[in-house]
Amino acid sequence: MTLRLVVAENPEELAACASDRIMDAVAGRMAPVLGVATGSSPLGIYAELARRVTFGSNPLARASIFALDEYVGFSADDSRSYAAFVRERVVRPLGIDPARVFVPNGAAVDADAEAARFEAQLISSGGVDVQVVGIGSNGHLGFNEPDSPLNSGTRVVTLSASTRSDNVRYFDAIESVPTQAITQGLATIGRARAIILVAQGEHKARALAAALFGPVSPECPASVLQLHADVTVVIDGPAAQHLPTVWS
Numbered sequence: 099m100t101l102r103l104v105v106a107e108n109p110e111e112l113a114a115c116a117s118d119r120i121m122d123a124v125a126g127r128m129a130p131v132l133g134v135a136t137g138s139s140p141l142g143i144y145a146e147l148a149r150r151v152t153f154g155s156n157p158l159a160r161a162s163i164f165a166l167d168e169y170v171g172f173s174a175d176d177s178r179s180y181a182a183f184v185r186e187r188v189v190r191p192l193g194i195d196p197a198r199v200f201v202p203n204g205a206a207v208d209a210d211a212e213a214a215r216f217e218a219q220l221i222s223s224g225g226v227d228v229q230v231v232g233i234g235s236n237g238h239l240g241f242n243e244p245d246s247p248l249n250s251g252t253r254v255v256t257l258s259a260s261t262r263s264d265n266v267r268y269f270d271a272i273e274s275v276p277t278q279a280i281t282q283g284l285a286t287i288g289r290a291r292a293i294i295l296v297a298q299g300e301h302k303a304r305a306l307a308a309a310l311f312g313p314v315s316p317e318c319p320a321s322v323l324q325l326h327a328d329v330t331v332v333i334d335g336p337a338a339q340h341l342p343t344v345w346s
């Protein structure tokens with residue numbers, strides 16, 4: 099693994115470092131492919147990218163966008179869907195053509211077939227140049243929950259109780275949080291040419307230490323990143339607190 103670790107002093111530095119890495123990864127690409135995570139962790143990065151493309155040239159205007167995951171049962175026009183998040187937080191602010199935005203269809207009648215279709219679409223795009231990922235407090239990557247096979251492709255998964263409770267903040271009650279999702283698999287994510295892992299807060303510290311320095315094992319799905327050749331980890335101090343001192 100080539101691991102670059104940045105422990106940022108503040109949210110602005112974190113967003114700037116991650117944005118630099120994204121811009122480096124797409125530099126010179128005629129048709130870059132950007133993989134985006136949803137959730138709170140990357141919001142500052144997307145805002146920083148939007149600020150940059152407003153004031154300069156926009157290499158991301160030619161990009162295709164692939165999402166990591168989507169809740170089963172939600173269509174793209176549901177405001178709680180990840181398709182809506184990608185549209186509002188990434189596609190509009192960065193001026194990307196909606197025809198080049200790919201999110202699994204959570205409302206597909208056959209979710210398994212939809213997962214297979216999405217995986218094929220990703221492969222035929224030529225693959226992701228740079229993938230932004232967060233990490234769950236339980237070590238999940240995308241919605242690959244603990245015990246996900248390291249060689250998994252895009253598929254339908256059942257969300258763990260801890261993930262549903264972490265995400266209840268976006269819903270009115272725990273019963274409203276979906277129980278299933280379509281997620282890129284761990285092998286799918288691992289095919290991205292570069293990966294940026296972003297995390298903030300002490301509630302991510304244990305999972306990060308396990309992911310980066312524990313055994314590579316389905317128990318901590320994000321540990322699969324140790325097998326990747328190009329990972330940049332951009333985190334804040336509280337998230338770094340359980341990393342070996344030589345790193346933090």
Ligand code: PGA
Binds near residue numbers: 136137138139233235
């Ligand atoms: P968060 O989610 O960015 O909202 O903390 C990350 C994740 O669950 O992967």
